[in-house]
Amino acid sequence: MGTEEIIWNGVAAFLVLCIYTFLYKDTPLYKFAEHLVVGVSAGYFAVILYYNGFVPKLITPLKQGQWVYIIPAILGMMMWTRFSKKWSWLSRFSLAFYIGSGTGFAIPLYMQNYVLRQFSSSMLPMGFSSWALFCNILIIIGVLSALVYFFFSKEHTGIFGGTAKIGIWTLMIGFGAGFGLTVMGRISLLAERVVFLREYLLELKYYLYLLFKYGLPL
Amino acid sequence: MNFYERMMNLDRRWIYLVIGLVVVITAIFPFDVPLYVTPEVRSIYDYIESLNPGDVLMIGVDYAPEVMAELHPMTYAISRQCFKKDVKLLLCCLHQNGPGMVEQVISQVSKEYNKINGVDYVYLGYKPYPGITILAMGQNFRIPFPEDYYGTPLDSLPMMRGLTNFDNVKAIINISGGSGTELWINFANGRYNAKLAIGVTGVMTSDYYPFLQSGQIFGLIGGMKGASEYEYLAEKDGYISRAKNQLSAYKTMPIQTTSHLVVILFIVLGNIGFFMSKKKKSRI
Amino acid sequence: MRRTLPFALVTGVGFFMLVQYFVPKEEFEIAYEWILDWTIVIGCFAMLLGLWSLTRVNISKVQRKTPGWGYSLIAIAGMVFMLLVGFIPGQKSLERGSTFMLLFEYIYIPIQATMFSLLAFYIASAAYRAFRARTVLATILLLSAIIIMLRLVPLGPLSEINQWLANFILTVPNMAAKRAFWIGVGLGVTATSLKILLGIERTYMGRD
Numbered sequence: 001m002g003t004e005e006i007i008w009n010g011v012a013a014f015l016v017l018c019i020y021t022f023l024y025k026d027t028p029l030y031k032f033a034e035h036l037v038v039g040v041s042a043g044y045f046a047v048i049l050y051y052n053g054f055v056p057k058l059i060t061p062l063k064q065g066q067w068v069y070i071i072p073a074i075l076g077m078m079m080w081t082r083f084s085k086k087w088s089w090l091s092r093f094s095l096a097f098y099i100g101s102g103t104g105f106a107i108p109l110y111m112q113n114y115v116l117r118q119f120s121s122s123m124l125p126m127g128f129s130s131w132a133l134f135c136n137i138l139i140i141i142g143v144l145s146a147l148v149y150f151f152f153s154k155e156h157t158g159i160f161g162g163t164a165k166i167g168i169w170t171l172m173i174g175f176g177a178g179f180g181l182t183v184m185g186r187i188s189l190l191a192e193r194v195v196f197l198r199e200y201l202l203e204l205k206y207y208l209y210l211l212f213k214y215g216l217p218l
Numbered sequence: 219m220n221f222y223e224r225m226m227n228l229d230r231r232w233i234y235l236v237i238g239l240v241v242v243i244t245a246i247f248p249f250d251v252p253l254y255v256t257p258e259v260r261s262i263y264d265y266i267e268s269l270n271p272g273d274v275l276m277i278g279v280d281y282a283p284e285v286m287a288e289l290h291p292m293t294y295a296i297s298r299q300c301f302k303k304d305v306k307l308l309l310c311c312l313h314q315n316g317p318g319m320v321e322q323v324i325s326q327v328s329k330e331y332n333k334i335n336g337v338d339y340v341y342l343g344y345k346p347y348p349g350i351t352i353l354a355m356g357q358n359f360r361i362p363f364p365e366d367y368y369g370t371p372l373d374s375l376p377m378m379r380g381l382t383n384f385d386n387v388k389a390i391i392n393i394s395g396g397s398g399t400e401l402w403i404n405f406a407n408g409r410y411n412a413k414l415a416i417g418v419t420g421v422m423t424s425d426y427y428p429f430l431q432s433g434q435i436f437g438l439i440g441g442m443k444g445a446s447e448y449e450y451l452a453e454k455d456g457y458i459s460r461a462k463n464q465l466s467a468y469k470t471m472p473i474q475t476t477s478h479l480v481v482i483l484f485i486v487l488g489n490i491g492f493f494m495s496k497k498k499k500s501r502i
Numbered sequence: 503m504r505r506t507l508p509f510a511l512v513t514g515v516g517f518f519m520l521v522q523y524f525v526p527k528e529e530f531e532i533a534y535e536w537i538l539d540w541t542i543v544i545g546c547f548a549m550l551l552g553l554w555s556l557t558r559v560n561i562s563k564v565q566r567k568t569p570g571w572g573y574s575l576i577a578i579a580g581m582v583f584m585l586l587v588g589f590i591p592g593q594k595s596l597e598r599g600s601t602f603m604l605l606f607e608y609i610y611i612p613i614q615a616t617m618f619s620l621l622a623f624y625i626a627s628a629a630y631r632a633f634r635a636r637t638v639l640a641t642i643l644l645l646s647a648i649i650i651m652l653r654l655v656p657l658g659p660l661s662e663i664n665q666w667l668a669n670f671i672l673t674v675p676n677m678a679a680k681r682a683f684w685i686g687v688g689l690g691v692t693a694t695s696l697k698i699l700l701g702i703e704r705t706y707m708g709r710d
Contacts, residue, residue, distance in 0.1 A: 008604060012612035019616040023234045023623055031573050037613040039577035041315060042556050043584025044606055045549070048317050050589075051596055052343040053546035056365040057539075072540035076547025083554070092508035092707050094544055098347075099706060100512040101537050103695035104519025105353065105409075110695075113408035113434065114688025118681050121432030135674050139431075142678025143685075150686055167682070172639045174679025176646025177671050178424040181441060183625055183651055185288060185420025187477045188442035190237075190622035191470035192287030193615060194245045230627045237626040252656055254665045283611040284618040314549070315614075317596070318606045325598040346545035354538040357531070361539050367596060409523075427672055428681040443654060471654070477622070478651045484630040485644065492634050 001203045009200050016193060142170040222495035225487070237480060244476045251471040258430055259447040262391065262415045262437030266296065267455075269388055271304035274381060278392040278402060279323075280348065282315035285395035285419050291445040291467035292393050292417040293323050298464070299457040301331040306377055307339040308387060310355070310363070312348035312398055317367065335368070336375040343367030349401045356384050356410040384412040389436075393417040399426065407434050417444065442467050442474060509701050516699040557581065646671055 001009065018033040061069045079094040081087040122143050127133035148160065149167030156164040269275065277296065281289045300307055309324060311317045324341055333339055342363040345351045354361040359381065360372050372378045380386060390412050392402040399416050403426075406412040413436060416426060420441030429435045439448055445467035449458060458464040515537065522530040556577075563574040587601045595602040635641040653668045697703035 008608040012608045015609065015613050016616045019613060019620070022620060023238075024231065031570070032576060033613050034617070035573040035577040036580045037610060037617070038556070039560075039580025039582075040584050040605060040610050041614070042553050042577075043581040043588065044318070044602075044610060045314050046553055046581075046585060047588030047595060047602065048314070048344055049346075049546060049549055051369065052317065052367065053346065053542075053549070055369065056363070057345075057543050057546060060364065069543065072543035073547075075540070076544045079544065079548050079551060080554075082551065088708070089504040092504070093511060094548070095706065096508035096511035097515060098541055098544060098548075099698060100515030101519050101541050102349065103512070103698045104516035105523060106695045107520055107692050107699075108523045109404050109408050110688045110691040113404050114684050115692070117408075117432055117434065118428060118685050118688070121428070122681065135670075138674050139678050142675055143681050146679050146682030147685060150682065168639060169642060170675050171679045171682075172643045173646045173671060173675040174424065174677075174683075176643040177650050177676040178421075179643065180647035180650025181420040181423045183420075183478065183481055183629075183647070184443060184474060184654060185441050186621040186625045187474055187481075188420060188470065189285070189287045189615065189619040190241055191245075191442070191473035191477070192466075193619045194241050194473065195466075195470055196612075198245045226631075228630075230631070233627045233630050234623045237623055241622075251654075252661070254653075254661075256669070283614040286611070286615060287619075315610075318603060318611075321596065321598055321603065322607065345542055346549050347542060350538055350541045350545070354535070354542065357535050357538070361535055362542055368594070424672060424676050425680050425683075427677040428684055431673070431677055431681075474654045475656065477626075478654050481626055481629045482648055482651060484626055485633050485648070488630040488633060489635050 001207060003207075006204060006207050010204070013197060013200050016197060141166065146170050220495070220498060222491045222498065225491040226495055233484065237477065240476050240480050241473050244473045248469065248472045251468075251475055253443075253447055253450050253468075253471070255447045255451060256440075256444070258438040258440070259444050260451065262296075262417075262439060263299075263448060263451045265389065265415070265436065266299055266303070266305070269300075269303060269305045272306065274306045274308055274377075274387045275300055276308045276310070276384070276387040276390040278390060278394070278398070279309060279311050279316060279320045280313045280398035281319065281393065281395035281419075282313050283319065286319060287470075288419045288442045288445060288467075289393050289395055289417060290319065290323070291442075291465075292439050292448060293320075294327065294464070294466065295445070295448050295452045295458055296391060296393075296417075297323055297327045298330070299452050301327060301333050301338070302457050304338075308342065308359075308377075308381065309339065310342040310351075311344045312351055312401075313394075313396065314344065314346070317344040321367070336366075336370065337377055340372075340375055340377050341367045342372075348398050349405060352401055352405040353409065356406060356412070358383050384410045387412070389413040389415065391415050391417065393439075395419050395422075403429055403434055415439075442470060446471050505704075505707060508707060509704070513699055513701060516695075520699070 015033050015036075018027075018029040021027040022030040058069055058073055062073075075094045075097055078090045081090040122140055124136035124139060125133060126137045126140065128137075145163045145165075145167035147167070149156075149164040149171065151164075154160060266275065277293065279289075279293055297307060307324070309320050311320045320341060324339060327333075328335065328339060335341070342359065343366060345362045351362045355363075359378070363372060365371050366375065384390065384406060390402065390406055392399055392406075392414065394402070394416065395418070399418055399422065402414060402416070407414040414434070415437035416435050417439035418426060418441070420443070423438070423440030423444070426435065426438055430438050439445060446465075449465045449468050452458045453460060453465060453468075518533065519537065522534045560574040560577050563571050564578065584602065584605060587605065588595045590601070593600055593602075597603065598607075633644060635644050649664065649671060650668050652664050657664055694703065698706070
């Protein structure tokens with residue numbers, strides 16, 4: 001690493017340690033880093049939105065004479081009236097446009113992909129002659145019983161209740177799997193940060209060794 | 219207060235200290251961890267292996283720094299494999315804090331392989347409303363992205379000639395840390411039948427097995443473990459190198475191993491303490 | 503009028519988007535593309551609402567000198583500085599190596615990544631203090647979780663058995679459970695969307 005990288009990574013390492021002070025208690029160092037990231041992320045997003053959103057989708061088309069883009073621009077600006085008690089009703093038009101388009105295509109797509117396709121993929125060949133066929137039986141029982149469990153309009157008693165019980169067992173195994181993977185996910189985030197600190201300290205050690213040995217910054 | 223009750227009332231900072239020490243000690247003294255490559259990770263690797271030079275692969279990178287530990291390694295490994303095979307990359311980012319993450323990956327990896335922006339890869343950039351953007355890309359990439367991330371008109375980029383929509387890319391790999399994955403499955407694959415594989419965080423992995431079984435996705439890289447499996451395959455075939463410190467997921471696996479053992483120990487100890495203190499209370 | 507016209511717009515645009523899915527005519531495709539295009543432009547303006555709200559809250563804290571107002575000043579300073587370096591004339595701010603991207607890489611990324619890494623400590627603490635096998639169902643959940651977690655631990659001769667068991671859990675009962683969950687999500691989204699299109703669900707419009 002060169003001098004500039006060592007300094008920038010040093011800043012990053014300092015901020016990492018500021019955040020970790022929270023494990024002891026809510027320290028001023030943690031609050032400083034927390035508020036800094038809030039401001040930096042807001043500024044970052046505003047710049048990205050300008051260069052990737054407004055410039056190509058509004059400013060450039062208007063410069064090229066595509067005046068029809070004034071209409072979505074006006075609808076967009078009407079969104080900003082949400083902060084005014086007197087004029088907030090204008091924002092309903094922009095909201096209506098977005099919600100209308102969103103809900104319209106949601107109906108066929110969610111039905112097709114989340115309901116029909118999932119049901120059709122559950123129509124599996126069953127049998128006891130191979131492990132795969134036996135697993136298919138377990139899958140079908142699992143899906144149907146879990147769906148029965150989620151049906152709360154009927155009391156879970158008798159055969160219905162028994163099926164719902166198999167459903168909740170299936171769901172618990174699924175949630176357990178999710179929890180196990182969540183632990184891995186959370187530990188990953190910590191592991192990466194510790195590896196970053198380790199690698200930075202090793203680079204810093206080497207940099208300082210070269211600096212003291214040869215007396216020149218890299 | 220008896221021993222078990224004291225055990226139950228332990229200050230949580232002691233627990234933080236234990237897990238912190240385990241992680242730091244393992245980081246200082248790492249070891250090799252054997253990996254079992256799962257079929258869902260191998261299917262993505264093998265698919266990219268089957269691509270020819272000049273084919274275009276789309277990568278939808280929809281994550282922010284908070285989950286980069288798990289997802290950045292996947293993006294790096296897939297990008298390196300594609301560039302080594304001269305497969306062209308089309309990238310986009312639909313997460314508001316993610317555009318810089320993609321820039322970080324593509325600027326570094328393209329330098330390693332002397333790849334040229336506009337010829338070997340195109341980075342489309344960011345747009346809000348990911349669902350709408352995916353639907354628009356399915357019609358024509360130029361609807362949501364008339365210009366790329368750097369402000370260059372798409373039509374002036376040599377790689378974009380003949381690339382209109384999802385029909386012109388071989389497959390889409392969505393690497394996501396949030397709800398973007400559902401949108402890609404629902405809209406890109408559901409509406410436009412785009413060939414789709416996903417890379418997700420550990421938390422999300424278990425949720426997407428139904429889509430793998432139904433064929434709506436052809437592969438699934440789940441969390442850090444999935445990323446390590448992918449790196450293992452890529453290293454075996456020379457796409458990434460341990461000597462160049464390119465195995466960013468695999469080098470955290472020793473920490474995963476020891477931390478998981480400690481968490482399991484905590485669960486067992488916590489339950490022992492709970493049941494023993496309950497037993498003592500019922501005796502009284 | 504203030505509520506009727508927006509509802510009419512929701513229903514009109516919504517039904518058009520629903521119908522165009524099934525009608526492969528060029529005029530419908532063109533109108534569909536226009537709607538998608540305009541929605542993205544509206545989205546750019548909508549995203550600024552959050553930024554303005556954040557700025558307003560922090561400025562008001564500084565003006566009223568509420569406890570901790572110094573930190574709000576840091577937030578505002580951070581935002582202003584990013585805006586200044588992001589809009590330097592002539593500099594390609596979005597490219598790696600620019601001051602803007604250096605601040606993103608060495609301030610935003612480390613803080614954000616570290617904040618989420620704190621969750622590892624919390625999950626360890628929760629594992630010790632909260633995860634109790636009080637009932638049979640809780641025990642099943644914990645056993646399933648432990649089998650999945652042990653995938654990452656080399657167990658010698660038991661590793662293969664554990665990998666097989668973990669793979670079975672993920673691809674059979676977990677898959678079945680999550681499938682039921684996604685079917686529920688699909689039905690719920692469809693029902694809610696229909697209610698919105700038919701004007702039964704109106705809470706998103708707010709009150710007069």
